[in-house]
Amino acid sequence: MIEIYAVNLSNQLPQELYHLLLSKVSGEKQDRIRRFHRIQDAQRSLVSDVLVRQIITNKLGQKNEDIVFEYNEYGKPALKQQQQDFCFNTSHAGDWVVCAVHSLPVGIDVEHIQPIEFDIAKRFFHLEEYQELMQKEASERLSYFYELWTLKESYIKAVGKGLSIPLNSFSFRIQSEDILFKSKEDIRNYSFKQYKLDTDYKMAVCGMDSRFAHEVKIRRAEELMLL
Numbered sequence: 001m002i003e004i005y006a007v008n009l010s011n012q013l014p015q016e017l018y019h020l021l022l023s024k025v026s027g028e029k030q031d032r033i034r035r036f037h038r039i040q041d042a043q044r045s046l047v048s049d050v051l052v053r054q055i056i057t058n059k060l061g062q063k064n065e066d067i068v069f070e071y072n073e074y075g076k077p078a079l080k081q082q083q084q085d086f087c088f089n090t091s092h093a094g095d096w097v098v099c100a101v102h103s104l105p106v107g108i109d110v111e112h113i114q115p116i117e118f119d120i121a122k123r124f125f126h127l128e129e130y131q132e133l134m135q136k137e138a139s140e141r142l143s144y145f146y147e148l149w150t151l152k153e154s155y156i157k158a159v160g161k162g163l164s165i166p167l168n169s170f171s172f173r174i175q176s177e178d179i180l181f182k183s184k185e186d187i188r189n190y191s192f193k194q195y196k197l198d199t200d201y202k203m204a205v206c207g208m209d210s211r212f213a214h215e216v217k218i219r220r221a222e223e224l225m226l227l
Helices: 015-022 027-034 041-061 119-124 129-137 138-159 222-227
Strands: 003-010 069-070 076-081 085-095 096-102 106-111 170-175 178-183 193-194 201-207 217-219
Touching: 003 041, 003 222, 015 041, 015 222, 041 085, 041 096, 041 222, 076 085, 085 138, 096 106, 096 201, 106 138, 119 129, 119 138, 129 138, 129 170, 138 170, 138 193, 138 201, 178 193, 217 222
Parallel strands: 003 217, 085 106
Antiparallel strands: 003 096, 069 076, 085 096, 106 201, 170 178, 193 201
């Protein structure tokens, strides 16, 4: 079963907790986090890393100090010399940091719903997706745009090839609870699920297993220091 974890960061981390969590990640990661100009970006990046580390220690019994990440040529992280039955993917936006875990490749994306120009969909979406989007009532378009966007991002992240996969080379159609995926280039069987974190966000998960957790496991940032 694909498991989903999330941490809410609507409040700034206390300095003591921030520095404690910072001590849990690698020196290289600490340097990257310190280079962020905005504290919110630093906190999201830090919590994302520590959340994955906590999941790994709990599931695999691996000591935190022994955890080493490596990245493929497109930037997708994985455990170095990873066990074949453990894959993960993270995403963060606004107040949320999320993570998907499974034995097969997974992808997850969370987005904060904000006003956009729909020309971006015309430029990057498949024609069928754009046409269906524009047929929606004006009041529904923004929500539907982010549903499509998170689905597309979750797929790209599961494949692990980044934006080398054009967003218009595959398409989605959402019919009630059914998510229909179409791609001429990729004939593998992917499954998708959308989750509701809160009213201002959209989230989607992609995996090669149709069994998804019914609920997101919410963690408090304070729980992460137990790593």
